[in-house]
Amino acid sequence: MRFSFGSRRLSLKARLIWSYLVILGIGGLATSLVGSWIVSSTIMTQARRAVDHDFATARTVYEQQLQALKLSVEFVASGTTVQQYLATGDRRSLAAYLDRIRQDAGFDFLTLTDARGGVVLRVSEPGHAMDDASSTGIVKAALSGKVAAGTEILTAGMTLMAAAPVEAASGETMGALYGGVLLTGNFGLVDRVWALLFRGDRLLDVDGGAVTIFQNDLRISTSVRTAAGRRAVGTRASPDVSEAVLKRGETWRGRALVVKDWLISEYDPIRDYAGNVVGMLSVGILENTYTAIRNRVILSFFGIATSGFLLIIGITYYMIRNITRPIGEMVAATHNIIAGRFDQEVHSDSPTEIALLAESFNAMLQSLRQMRGDLEEWGRTLEEKVRQRTEELVAMQARVAQSERLASLGMLAAGVAHEVNNPLGGILALTALTVEDMRDNDPNRENLEEVIRQTERCRDIVKGLLEFSRQSKSNTELVDLNKVLEDTLSLVTKQALFFNINLVQNLAPELPRVMADGSQFQQVFINILMNAVQAMDERGTITVVTRHLRPEKCVEVAISDTGHGILPEQIDRIFDPFFTTKVSGRGTGLGLSIAYGIVTTHRGTISVESQVGKGSTFTIRMPAAAEAG
Numbered sequence: 001m002r003f004s005f006g007s008r009r010l011s012l013k014a015r016l017i018w019s020y021l022v023i024l025g026i027g028g029l030a031t032s033l034v035g036s037w038i039v040s041s042t043i044m045t046q047a048r049r050a051v052d053h054d055f056a057t058a059r060t061v062y063e064q065q066l067q068a069l070k071l072s073v074e075f076v077a078s079g080t081t082v083q084q085y086l087a088t089g090d091r092r093s094l095a096a097y098l099d100r101i102r103q104d105a106g107f108d109f110l111t112l113t114d115a116r117g118g119v120v121l122r123v124s125e126p127g128h129a130m131d132d133a134s135s136t137g138i139v140k141a142a143l144s145g146k147v148a149a150g151t152e153i154l155t156a157g158m159t160l161m162a163a164a165p166v167e168a169a170s171g172e173t174m175g176a177l178y179g180g181v182l183l184t185g186n187f188g189l190v191d192r193v194w195a196l197l198f199r200g201d202r203l204l205d206v207d208g209g210a211v212t213i214f215q216n217d218l219r220i221s222t223s224v225r226t227a228a229g230r231r232a233v234g235t236r237a238s239p240d241v242s243e244a245v246l247k248r249g250e251t252w253r254g255r256a257l258v259v260k261d262w263l264i265s266e267y268d269p270i271r272d273y274a275g276n277v278v279g280m281l282s283v284g285i286l287e288n289t290y291t292a293i294r295n296r297v298i299l300s301f302f303g304i305a306t307s308g309f310l311l312i313i314g315i316t317y318y319m320i321r322n323i324t325r326p327i328g329e330m331v332a333a334t335h336n337i338i339a340g341r342f343d344q345e346v347h348s349d350s351p352t353e354i355a356l357l358a359e360s361f362n363a364m365l366q367s368l369r370q371m372r373g374d375l376e377e378w379g380r381t382l383e384e385k386v387r388q389r390t391e392e393l394v395a396m397q398a399r400v401a402q403s404e405r406l407a408s409l410g411m412l413a414a415g416v417a418h419e420v421n422n423p424l425g426g427i428l429a430l431t432a433l434t435v436e437d438m439r440d441n442d443p444n445r446e447n448l449e450e451v452i453r454q455t456e457r458c459r460d461i462v463k464g465l466l467e468f469s470r471q472s473k474s475n476t477e478l479v480d481l482n483k484v485l486e487d488t489l490s491l492v493t494k495q496a497l498f499f500n501i502n503l504v505q506n507l508a509p510e511l512p513r514v515m516a517d518g519s520q521f522q523q524v525f526i527n528i529l530m531n532a533v534q535a536m537d538e539r540g541t542i543t544v545v546t547r548h549l550r551p552e553k554c555v556e557v558a559i560s561d562t563g564h565g566i567l568p569e570q571i572d573r574i575f576d577p578f579f580t581t582k583v584s585g586r587g588t589g590l591g592l593s594i595a596y597g598i599v600t601t602h603r604g605t606i607s608v609e610s611q612v613g614k615g616s617t618f619t620i621r622m623p624a625a626a627e628a629g
Contacts, residue, residue: 077164157184535563
């Protein structure tokens with residue numbers, strides 16, 4: 001089955017399948033890519049949150065170690081045992097006591113100084129009893145009466161230290177007791193944090209994460225191992241990490257190459273007691289732990305999508321083959337028709353549009369067979385049909401002539417408008433005389449006064465239409481646009497067109513007056529309101545708003561509707577004479593042109609904003625009376 005008999009093209013079945021596969025492929029690929037991105041982002045976000053949590057744990061353990069040292073030193077220094085040994089001068093017993101404390105509390109060293117900071121007793125190295133420790137910030141704080149703890153850089157390396165004052169019975173500070181744990185080359189702290197965070201979490205015999213303490217940018221204690229399996233002590237942090245943490249004192253988070261593995265890491269500065277950055281604490285999670293999960297999820301996602309895609313291809317092929325089979329039979333039947341054979345019919349068991357098409361095709365064949373038998377009869381009746389068509393043409397010409405006469409009458413009606421002012425003047429004069437002769441309480445007086453007002457308006461409208469091209473000078477005076485709007489709305493809302501219109505008024509109080517012809521502006525408002533009603537098919541909401549724009553020194557009137565709106569390509573032409581978007585017979589295209597002429601003659605502006613399907617807003621701006629001179 002082909003689309004043409006003279007050239008080979010893709011069959012309808014192939015084109016349907018390929019079109020469907022292209023759409024399905026593009027949609028599936030886009031969905032898969034977006035899904036993969038969401039999965040990857042979610043998993044890596046979870047990894048960063050896990051690093052934040054693990055780092056908080058590591059920092060807590062670090063601070064707890066300092067707190068434990070601080071409590072131990074404070075407990076020993078505040079007791080009476082040290083004071084008693086110092087009072088008796090029993091240095092050997094004091095050294096033994098302090099050494100037991102050092103071993104029980106886990107200190108690498110424990111030292112006692114005098115009131116000036118000179119070392120009196122160092123239990124780990126008793127041969128150096130005359131050293132001066134007063135320059136160390138933590139010891140200096142203890143000599144001033146404070147219990148202090150923090151990280152200090154000593155000769156041996158980075159150390160966790162705590163110090164407390166030793167006071168005599170009189171309250172005078174006799175000296176300071178300080179002790180510490182050396183971090184350089186000491187893996188106890190990092191191993192304890194690593195076991196707390198990552199024990200049992202291994203991937204392909206690789207640790208799931210790493211904990212490291214740096215002195216400046218040099219690893220002095222770490223769980224990271226080299227390719228040879230040794231601790232990576234002595235290796236350095238990357239320059240961008242050092243720049244952020246050591247120089248700027250910031251926390252660094254991100255993806256970092258640690259010795260041989262990529263880790264999602266967080267680095268935080270370690271400060272000494274004086275607040276200076278002396279090192280870094282780092283916790284990282286092996287990136288492969290999360291990328292492996294991400295890759296498995298994405299591969300599973302693509303596998304399921306591919307399986308579904310192949311299944312859909314099979315189902316699509318089967319369905320399209322059944323759908324297009326009758327079409328192939330129709331193509332074969334058309335070959336028979338070309339050859340003059342009308343005896344083949346198409347069969348379809350599917351209750352779809354294709355079956356309807358097959359039935360229509362069979363009906364067409366039946367009609368062709370019948371038409372062959374009717375050709376002779378058509379020849380006999382041809383003359384009759386020609387006569388009928390001639391009569392129809394004559395009737396059509398008569399209708400055209402009638403249309404031309406109606407057009408001429410329309411032009412004549414436009415000329416008659418010149419004469420309308422005379423009877424209107426007579427009506428106005430007679431009505432005015434009648435009103436003058438009536439009593440003030442006459443019940444018909446109000447109706448006749450309304451006749452006078454509307455007659456004057458009719459006269460002004462006709463005059464405005466006739467003088468549109470020459471724009472004669474308006475009869476301007478101080479006018480309250482709120483009052484003109486209220487009179488206009490009172491008049492038009494009585495018409496049947498407004499029965500299903502919801503009218504919303506938001507008129508600004510104490511609106512400045514403008515120099516204008518009130519009758520002409522009533523005509524402007526009527527034209528806009530009637531356009532709005534017709535744009536809403538006589539059902540919707542019209543909103544009338546007035547406001548005083550003080551910076552612009554003008555009065556603004558906005559009339560909005562909820563109608564069909566105006567197309568963007570038409571909005572620049574709506575004020576052109578005889579341009580209209582209404583159906584034939586519902587407007588001449590002069591209403592907005594007249595409104596535009598009236599407003600611009602009064603030195604005002606009129607503009608429109610519109611959204612198709614939502615409505616339009618006509619905005620009129622007039623200079624306030626103070627600026628109208």
